Amino acid sequence: MRNHGLLSHDAILELRSAVISAGLTESRRALLAGISPELVASLPDAAAPGAQVLTDLDALRTTGALADGSVPLATWLQNAVALSGPREEAAVFRRALSLVRGARGGTAEPGQPRDDSAGAPSGAAPLSAAISAPAARGRIPIDERLLAMMDYAKSEMARQDLRFLTPSLLLVLLDLARPVSCFERVTPGLSSALRARLHAYVGDRLPREGMPFIPFEWSDREDVRRAEQEALKDNSHTITDKHLLLGVLESGGSTIKSLKSLLGGDYPKLVQAVRDLPARMDGQFLPTPGIDLEDALDRHAAWKPWIRRSRS
Known part of the structure; x- marks a missing residue:
């Protein structure tokens, strides 16, 4: 099912920036894990990893719930949160996930708990505002x-x-x-x-x-x-x-x-x-x-x- 977009284009650009800063541009397979193989196969190819992220996100934002009730963009964002771990960019992905779930009336993905922070007003701050630089957790150092x-x-x-x-x-x-x-x-x-x-x-x-x-x-x-x-x-x-x-x-x-x-x-x-x-x-x-x-x-x-x- 297609719609006019679960997230704005500006939000998609912010997500792309977060993917790059988190070092996840080479993790496309992991980001798309759990999404219908047929849908993944239909995503257009891009010449560079950064461009591929933008292309994937643009396609997923206009893809609504599938027959099994899952929302591909929400699945992608859940994967991004998991892959980001303690990095500050995880806050951007969580904020976007809340917005996506809010756009669907706050319903959760199958097998996932409901996110009570969903349903943020349309005038909410940009995704990047979810990051507080002074409070951001640093990376865990290697021994x-x-x-x-x-x-x-x-x-x-x-x-x-x-x-x-x-x-x-x-x-x-x-x-x-x-x-x-x-x-x-x-x-x-x-x-x-x-x-x-x-x-x-x-x-x-x-x-x-x-x-x-x-x-x-x-x-x-x-x-x-x-x-x-x-x-x-x-x-x-x-x-x-x-x-x-x-x-x-x-x-x-x-x-x-x-x-x-x-x-x-x-x-x-x-x-x-x-x-x-x-x-x-x-x-x-x-x-x-x-x-x-x-x-x-x-x-x-x-x-x-x-x-x-x-x-x-």
């Missing part, structure tokens, strides 16, 4: 020891002009005692086997694929954003190896699909093993079982102060 390792791996990939992908991040985690213990809890020797496969990909296959390094910030990555959400659930002041590994395992990329295929029914056991870890990175940091410490030190010189401190 500085973990960040040093991640930055070193990133700099190495940049030096070799190779794309930083999930295998590189998993290799960082597989140089840590706690993540290794989770893999070993599922299947003894799994961490060493997986590390060998990832090294083969990064060292041999990736250079042949012709994918050059693209500069990025850690907050741009979907797995790091998911890790931030996990840290929030743990009431943790920092993102630790536990949260980062959960973020990677829930990212759904091709590497994780291969891992799921490899582990089969044991994959949920791996996720549970990670969830059972304490939030804080106390105790042993390095070395891990199966890793030559001196080789690890040579490969990761930037970590030496942290390794020595953790062993003292």
Whole structure:
């Protein structure tokens, strides 16, 4: 069913800006999750991610309730709120969601609670007014020891002009005692086997694929954003190896699909093993079982102060 628009064009432009500032332009599939596949397939393609966001939103704002009672734009906004986590842009998406539900008489999506803030008057402030900059919550920082390792791996990939992908991040985690213990809890020797496969990909296959390094910030990555959400659930002041590994395992990329295929029914056991870890990175940091410490030190010189401190 088509209508004249659940949100104004100005509101759609504000949503697009919020998507860009929240780093969600590459998360189109996640933003459209739960929307009718037929409708998603009918959305026009755009040449650039930012333009695609605008095109999608413009189409969804004029699409009313579907046969199952769901409203695609409301579903998109719910996804945006979830993906934004503690970022200040989440307030923009929540405000828009309230307006969309208000336009439908305050009714909620199937399976969703009613939003009592719906039904805001048409003269309400712009969506961006929902953000209070001084009160906005900052990002949860990455544990500085973990960040040093991640930055070193990133700099190495940049030096070799190779794309930083999930295998590189998993290799960082597989140089840590706690993540290794989770893999070993599922299947003894799994961490060493997986590390060998990832090294083969990064060292041999990736250079042949012709994918050059693209500069990025850690907050741009979907797995790091998911890790931030996990840290929030743990009431943790920092993102630790536990949260980062959960973020990677829930990212759904091709590497994780291969891992799921490899582990089969044991994959949920791996996720549970990670969830059972304490939030804080106390105790042993390095070395891990199966890793030559001196080789690890040579490969990761930037970590030496942290390794020595953790062993003292």
